[in-house]
Amino acid sequence: MNEYRQRSESMRADLVSMRRKIHENPELGFQEFETAAFIKAELDKLGISYRSEIARTGIIATIEGSRPGKTLLIRADMDALPMIEDADLEFKSKNHGVFHACGHDTHVTCLLGTAKILMENRDKFGGTVLLVFQPAEEGSKEYDPTGKIAGGALPMVMEAGDVLNPDNLDGVLALHIVSGEDDHEHVGKIGVGDGPFSGSADEIFVDIIVKGGHASSPHSAVDPVYIASQVSVALQGWLTRFVDPMEPVVVTFGKIQGGFRQNIISEKCRMEGTLRTLNEELRNKIKEKMPGFIKGIAQAYGGDAEVTILTGYPVGVNDKEMNEHVRKVTAQMYGTDSLVEVPAQLGAEDFYEFGFKNKVPITMFWLGGANVEKGWVGSNHSNYFAIDEDSLPIGTAVLSAAAISFLS
């Protein structure tokens, strides 16, 4: 396996230049036109065939091994976030207000590096590798054929036809760069976790609808702002009584908006929140019961509520055997000290749509990107997110070697 580490390291300058090019030219979800053009040009250089414009900007490229075998999908997401980059880098975003703050530039780079290594080593594996470059992981309302919260994975599955049929897939793999102050977030570390790994994410919209009035006469009106505050508090209590205490659940209302001015009781208050779980069954149970609970509170105060819950990304569950390939090749190339076993968290990833509700073994691992000595510890989605580019050859080597290990 060390040959893949050495090959990745010899490609370092190319990887850095690709990453900087993508980093300087970030694009939002379903608008990754330049990024997709860049990827296609790189695939052309490598002589790799592909289909493009799947879910607008998505690409699926195919590499065949030297003999028949299994099919492995490796995915990279391409989109950036609507944020301003504050870290002062020479290759800072040229598209002001758009920033690769989740490191998807790294993912594209590592997958292109992997494509190169796989092309050079087709005699080492059998079967097929599908390289999937996916739009809009961060979600976008630009394009939504699903009627759900729009990320790019599900539309790609819907539009790709039989290539992304679960019956034609044997495994699915991806990495995600992470930065921050935790041990597994440091450059040189690979974070792996079996079983539940990332949360489901649904969006909750509540409209409290009442008869408004004068602020001095609450008894002649119904106060939707007061009801919203009751709903906000009561829901947290309800969850502790309704849900098995051994199950992680989060409901956060990130936005509550109601009223006009200090002396008016308005007719409406809107709440927008997110529901996260690590258990599909529990997720469905909460989605079924929560609207009734919220309506009950609103009605107890003489108002009413309309509750809409939009279904978002699924619970991400990592396959133990797929992880074993990642652990094995990481230990062989970088030593066991580089491996960190990481717990689940409630951030969400639409990557797991490619696992078709765990019909296909799927895994995502963390690629450490922080460097404490250099002060690069801005976490993903922060305006100071920055990574140590030593992570690029590491990600490339682990992805390539894990793929070859799985297919041989």
Ligand SMILES: [Zn+2]
């Ligand atoms: Zn993100």
Ligand SMILES: [Zn+2]
């Ligand atoms: Zn991300």
